[in-house]
Amino acid sequence: MRPARTPDNRALRGACAIAGVATFGCGEAHGHDDMSLLAQAARLAVADAGLTMDDIDGIATCSAGASMWVMPAIEHLGINANYIDGTMLGGSSFIAHLLPAMRALASGQCNAVLVCYGSAQRTSTLSRGAIGQARRALDPQPYEQPYEPFMPASAYALAASRHMHQYGTTRRQLAEVAVAARAWAQLNPEAFMREPLSIDDVLNARMVSDPLSVRDCCLVTDGGGALVLVRSDRAKDLPHKPVHVLGAATACWNRQISSMPDLTVTAASQSGAQAYAMAGLAAKDMDVVALYDAFTINTLLFLEDLGFCAKGEAGPFVEGGAIAPGGRLAVNTNGGGLSCVHPGMYGIYTLIEGVRQLRGQGGERQVAGAKLALCHGNGGTLSSQATAILGTAETL
Amino acid sequence: MSDANEPTGNAHQAWQRALDEGRFLIQRCGGCAQAVFQPRELCPHCGHGRLAFEAPAGTGTVYATTVVRRKPAEGGDYNVALIDLDEGCRLMSRVEGVPPAEVRIGQRVAARVQVSKDGKGLVLFDPLTAATATPAGAA
Ligand SMILES: [Zn+2]
Numbered sequence: 001m002r003p004a005r006t007p008d009n010r011a012l013r014g015a016c017a018i019a020g021v022a023t024f025g026c027g028e029a030h031g032h033d034d035m036s037l038l039a040q041a042a043r044l045a046v047a048d049a050g051l052t053m054d055d056i057d058g059i060a061t062c063s064a065g066a067s068m069w070v071m072p073a074i075e076h077l078g079i080n081a082n083y084i085d086g087t088m089l090g091g092s093s094f095i096a097h098l099l100p101a102m103r104a105l106a107s108g109q110c111n112a113v114l115v116c117y118g119s120a121q122r123t124s125t126l127s128r129g130a131i132g133q134a135r136r137a138l139d140p141q142p143y144e145q146p147y148e149p150f151m152p153a154s155a156y157a158l159a160a161s162r163h164m165h166q167y168g169t170t171r172r173q174l175a176e177v178a179v180a181a182r183a184w185a186q187l188n189p190e191a192f193m194r195e196p197l198s199i200d201d202v203l204n205a206r207m208v209s210d211p212l213s214v215r216d217c218c219l220v221t222d223g224g225g226a227l228v229l230v231r232s233d234r235a236k237d238l239p240h241k242p243v244h245v246l247g248a249a250t251a252c253w254n255r256q257i258s259s260m261p262d263l264t265v266t267a268a269s270q271s272g273a274q275a276y277a278m279a280g281l282a283a284k285d286m287d288v289v290a291l292y293d294a295f296t297i298n299t300l301l302f303l304e305d306l307g308f309c310a311k312g313e314a315g316p317f318v319e320g321g322a323i324a325p326g327g328r329l330a331v332n333t334n335g336g337g338l339s340c341v342h343p344g345m346y347g348i349y350t351l352i353e354g355v356r357q358l359r360g361q362g363g364e365r366q367v368a369g370a371k372l373a374l375c376h377g378n379g380g381t382l383s384s385q386a387t388a389i390l391g392t393a394e395t396l
Numbered sequence: 397m398s399d400a401n402e403p404t405g406n407a408h409q410a411w412q413r414a415l416d417e418g419r420f421l422i423q424r425c426g427g428c429a430q431a432v433f434q435p436r437e438l439c440p441h442c443g444h445g446r447l448a449f450e451a452p453a454g455t456g457t458v459y460a461t462t463v464v465r466r467k468p469a470e471g472g473d474y475n476v477a478l479i480d481l482d483e484g485c486r487l488m489s490r491v492e493g494v495p496p497a498e499v500r501i502g503q504r505v506a507a508r509v510q511v512s513k514d515g516k517g518l519v520l521f522d523p524l525t526a527a528t529a530t531p532a533g534a535a
Contacts, residue, residue: 001440142408143434144488146518149476150464157462158478165460165501209476210463210497258478258488259434263460 001253001261004270009099009249009278014396016102017235017242019112020049020228021352026341027192029222030123034063035076037343038118041224042077049228050239051112056228058083058104058113060097064090064121064344065131073116083110089252090379091292094348095386096250098229105231112234115351118224119343128220144256150209153217155257155381156295157209162263163297164211167312171211173319175202177296178215178338180324185335187325187365192221193339202296216296218336223343225352232396243355244396246372247279247389257381264312268305268376268385275374275387276307283307286389287370288357289329290350292378293336299323302376303331306387330367333357347377347386354390371395407435410449415517418509420454422485423447431483454507455524456481463496475499479521481507493522 022044025037032040038061046053059081063069070086073079083104089096094115101113121128136145149155163169179199185191197215205213235242251267251274254260276282283306291302300314308329309317317323323331332338334353337346354373356362362370372395377386405413407423411434414421423432427444431452438445461477475496480486489507491499505521512518 142412146516147476147488147490148464148474149462149488154462154464154476158460158476161462161501162460207463207465209465256488258486263478 012102012106013246013278014232014244015106016229017232017244018227018355019230019235019238019242020045021355022048022226023352024224026190026223027221028123029120033120034118037120037224038073038116039076041118041226042114042116045226045228055112056114057081058101058110060085060101060113060115061117062086062088062093083113089384091345091347092377092379092384092386095375095377095388098245098388099248101229102245113229116226117345117348120222121344122220122222141256144258152381153212154209156297157212158257159263159382160211160297166264169315171203172199173315174216174296175199176318177299178202180321181293181332181336181338183324184333184365185339188335188340191335191340192219212295218294218338218342221341221343223341225348227351241359242393243358243390245388246391247275249274250386252384255380255383260382266301266305266382266385268302271385271387272306275389279389281389286372286374288333288354288367288373289331290353290375291332292346292350292376293332293338298378333365333367350375350377358390358392407437411435415509416515418511420507420509420519421449422452422483424450431485433485433487452481452483456505458499458501458503458505459486461499461501479505489519489521491521
């Protein structure tokens with residue numbers, strides 16, 4: 001792994017804003033497929049932006065199953081785009097789509113980019129076993145597959161084992177993450193799992209891949225999500241308060257967990273540092289934090305790598321409900337992938353929740369006076385990392 | 397030198413061929429001299445295009461470990477671990493010879509090759525000696 005050359009994207013700080021967001025079919029969406037969920041979310045996000053599909057001349061999307069997904073999406077929506085991005089980096093993709101889209105918007109290549117996603121993985125008639133088998137054939141990992149790790153859980157379990165060994169992190173601290181996410185979910189009518197959840201419930205749940213129990217693992221749901229990105233000057237004339245993209249960056253150091261240089265340090269340390277540098281901000285400035293919590297260890301790793309606490313200290317940091325409602329830091333206020341929604345690739349929901357919080361649309365879970373949000377996506381098995389920093393007009 | 401230097405096939409095929417014959421190989425870079433796993437065409441550290449296969453000592457240390465839980469009827473629980481070879485590279489494998497939950501980070505292990513009935517080689521590890529784990533917290 002060669003060291004990164006740090007880019008200077010400060011000229012793009014605040015150049016673009018998210019003008020529309022929408023979710024559709026979160027949870028169980030019987031009768032839908034990936035495309036219909038994407039299309040319904042796209043329709044709602046474009047309307048939320050006060051635009052019509054005719055205004056959309058840029059698109060960014062990808063799918064875990066279809067490698068050329070952006071083309072059927074264009075066909076289905078009838079979009080004639082001057083800007084097309086089908087980059088697939090797993091669950092971090094939709095955050096990774098922001099910076100290239102900002103560049104395209106800023107240069108005048110296009111005027112409105114639709115970032116969209118849909119997955120019916122929960123109710124799909126294609127079994128997860130069949131999908132897994134197809135992936136093993138199309139995306140072989142011959143140095144891991146023979147050992148039958150239960151992916152993706154086992155990769156995160158290995159990282160958790162290492163974090164526990166190196167820093168004394170406990171299963172109880174991991175459980176704090178799941179319990180905090182559930183407490184937020186209880187304030188979000190859209191969240192899929194809202195029953196009470198205790199630390200003991202997490203600790204006593206069926207083990208999947210030690211030290212992770214089933215309650216340390218994200219949901220498997222259906223869901224669509226979409227957002228519309230425009231230049232900031234145009235966003236001022238649209239219905240909602242613009243939410244500006246102040247910083248964005250993507251990093252990837254490996255594909256397989258066995259190739260990750262240090263299981264306790266993710267590429268979020270790089271994407272985060274670059275996003276902060278572009279925004280001219282730091283962790284301490286953030287009011288709302290949306291982290292890709294595919295597994296409880298993710299939240300701990302990203303709190304450290306994104307500078308909310310020192311390396312190795314996330315376990316103690318989250319104790320006592322510190323990231324739950326009323327805690328010291330508002331993390332995953334929608335309930336996260338652990339309790340709100342997780343249709344295969346969760347990243348776009350971190351942006352949607354960030355926008356809703358900065359618009360003051362959080363309802364019962366609203367973080368009072370939120371002006372700055374950090375949204376972070378993870379893809380693969382701790383492989384790709386993408387960070388975005390969003391801010392209200394007064395943060396420009 | 398192994399058959400890896402034959403002009404046919406890629407690094408993976410050469411590696412698997414040797415493994416199927418019962419020989420576990422890693423690569424060493426002709427440029428920066430670092431040990432490399434998984435098999436590649438170019439050194440990931442320096443970009444050098446000449447990586448020579450060699451037999452590692454086979455000894456290593458458990459870097460991370462998990463127990464994959466499986467119903468007893470389907471074969472029961474099994475270990476998946478990441479092993480740091482003494483040569484300085486890491487691979488995924490399985491530690492056998494102890495119950496899967498008793499595999500410890502820092503534990504010293506030794507490689508062996510198991511060839512299946514259909515002729516496929518697989519690198520597995522066994523504990524090197526009893527109770528050789530380094531103190532917890534060593535990083
Ligand atoms: Zn080299």
